[in-house]
Amino acid sequence: MAETLAVAPPRPSAARMILALAAPTALSAVLQAGGQVAETWLAARQGTAALAGWSLVLPFSLLMQQMSSGAMGGGIVSAIARALGAGRREEASALVLHAVLIALLAGAGFAILLAGFPHAVFGMIGGAEAAAAAAPYAVALFGLGAVPVWLANTLASVLRGAGRHALAARVLLLTWAAYPPLAWALAEPAGMGLPGIGLAQALVFIASTLAMGWVVMRGGMGFRPVLRVRPSRAMFWRILSVGLVASALAGVANLTTILVTARIAAEGAAAVAAYGISARLEFLMIPIAFGVGSALTALVGRAVGAGDWEGARRIAWTGGLMALGVTGAIGLAVALAPRSFAGFFTSDPAVVAMAARALSFTGPAFGGFGLGMALYFASQGAGRMGWPVAAGVSRIALAVGGGWLLGDLAGMGLDGHFLAVALGITAYGVFTAAGVRPGVWPGR
Numbered sequence: 001m002a003e004t005l006a007v008a009p010p011r012p013s014a015a016r017m018i019l020a021l022a023a024p025t026a027l028s029a030v031l032q033a034g035g036q037v038a039e040t041w042l043a044a045r046q047g048t049a050a051l052a053g054w055s056l057v058l059p060f061s062l063l064m065q066q067m068s069s070g071a072m073g074g075g076i077v078s079a080i081a082r083a084l085g086a087g088r089r090e091e092a093s094a095l096v097l098h099a100v101l102i103a104l105l106a107g108a109g110f111a112i113l114l115a116g117f118p119h120a121v122f123g124m125i126g127g128a129e130a131a132a133a134a135a136p137y138a139v140a141l142f143g144l145g146a147v148p149v150w151l152a153n154t155l156a157s158v159l160r161g162a163g164r165h166a167l168a169a170r171v172l173l174l175t176w177a178a179y180p181p182l183a184w185a186l187a188e189p190a191g192m193g194l195p196g197i198g199l200a201q202a203l204v205f206i207a208s209t210l211a212m213g214w215v216v217m218r219g220g221m222g223f224r225p226v227l228r229v230r231p232s233r234a235m236f237w238r239i240l241s242v243g244l245v246a247s248a249l250a251g252v253a254n255l256t257t258i259l260v261t262a263r264i265a266a267e268g269a270a271a272v273a274a275y276g277i278s279a280r281l282e283f284l285m286i287p288i289a290f291g292v293g294s295a296l297t298a299l300v301g302r303a304v305g306a307g308d309w310e311g312a313r314r315i316a317w318t319g320g321l322m323a324l325g326v327t328g329a330i331g332l333a334v335a336l337a338p339r340s341f342a343g344f345f346t347s348d349p350a351v352v353a354m355a356a357r358a359l360s361f362t363g364p365a366f367g368g369f370g371l372g373m374a375l376y377f378a379s380q381g382a383g384r385m386g387w388p389v390a391a392g393v394s395r396i397a398l399a400v401g402g403g404w405l406l407g408d409l410a411g412m413g414l415d416g417h418f419l420a421v422a423l424g425i426t427a428y429g430v431f432t433a434a435g436v437r438p439g440v441w442p443g444r
Helices: 014-045 048-085 089-116 118-161 165-187 194-217 233-267 269-305 309-336 338-343 349-382 386-409 414-434
Strands: none
Touching: 014 048, 014 165, 014 194, 014 269, 014 309, 048 089, 048 118, 048 194, 048 233, 048 269, 048 349, 089 118, 089 233, 118 165, 118 194, 118 233, 118 269, 165 194, 165 269, 233 269, 233 349, 233 386, 233 414, 269 309, 269 338, 269 349, 269 414, 309 338, 309 349, 338 349, 349 386, 349 414, 386 414
8 A cells, every 4th residue: 555645735935925924014114104204294384493303303203113113123023033933932922021121111211311301412413493393392202102102113023023913013004094194183283283293103102002012912922921920131132132233223324314414404404304304215215124124034033043044045035125126116216206205295495406406316225225124124033233233334434424525525515415325325235235145144
């Protein structure tokens, strides 16, 4: 009698696995991008001074989102995914409490610094006039919203680490869908202006934190986490070994924007507002790349936890090229019609003209930015952050140092600063991609 051989089911392709996890996150990312566009439009409606104040707060607001969701959040996803990939479910459960404690401390830090000392912080960057507009907005945004933003994004990362991207995305979809109408209602009908936009974001993330916490504790990870565990240095380090490096890189990226803004501030409030609009394109790319990147962190983490380095590299490059295609197409479209993009946010002709000049330089660079962002998230899953660090350093060196060389010494003015920003973005993609290879990610 012939033996019947068991045939293993076909293994899904890397692209199919990425799309399965990325689709729900990408959908929420599209709504997040839409909410951020609406936020920019609302800020511009409050006048040029308000738009300049919003531009000062923008890097810090995006830093908070990036650190809590993509940076420290990536450390959480990576730690939980690697634990589950190696079959250590109790460790994955214990990591939830450690992630929440990190979120509480980090959120409090943002609240104390930026809501407690807004005039000092923003005055150093954009001057007293812009800081006066920024301060009440920052108090509402960070004073009430910093801890909820950190908690909501941390709990979403917990779910993603367990492969439950769709559950996390459902809550965030509702969060970002509710944000624009509430921001408009508080800013204009309620007459709060720019601070109303900050209050709206705080309120939607308070609701998001409550909903996300309920989902996690009801077993959204596939099991109910045990929170009655003693905090452990080893458990904290599982997250922080990746999360701290990634947070530092997020800080470097936003510091680049802050330093370029500080240099451009000498040209006046219109120049600051124009650069804020052009920088918004980058910040719109981040949630799009995050849709793919969040899937890469989880999938690469599981592959590495199981010892499959070759599969991890294949997944990383597949996702990186997907992000390259999407962000590259958007960047080129904006570069071909920069005035249309800038004109959506403001009718001030001087601001539109300067923003269009910036976008014509930076737009073509964003394909490389998408590639670098996706492979940065993949590197989190692999626990290999050396080359992303080099990428962050090269970016700030070119954007700020190159701006001084091209804008000041070479006499190119604002065009020199914008070209330097584009070169920095390109270098970020090149250096991050250079790290995803067998010599850095071991195994064959």
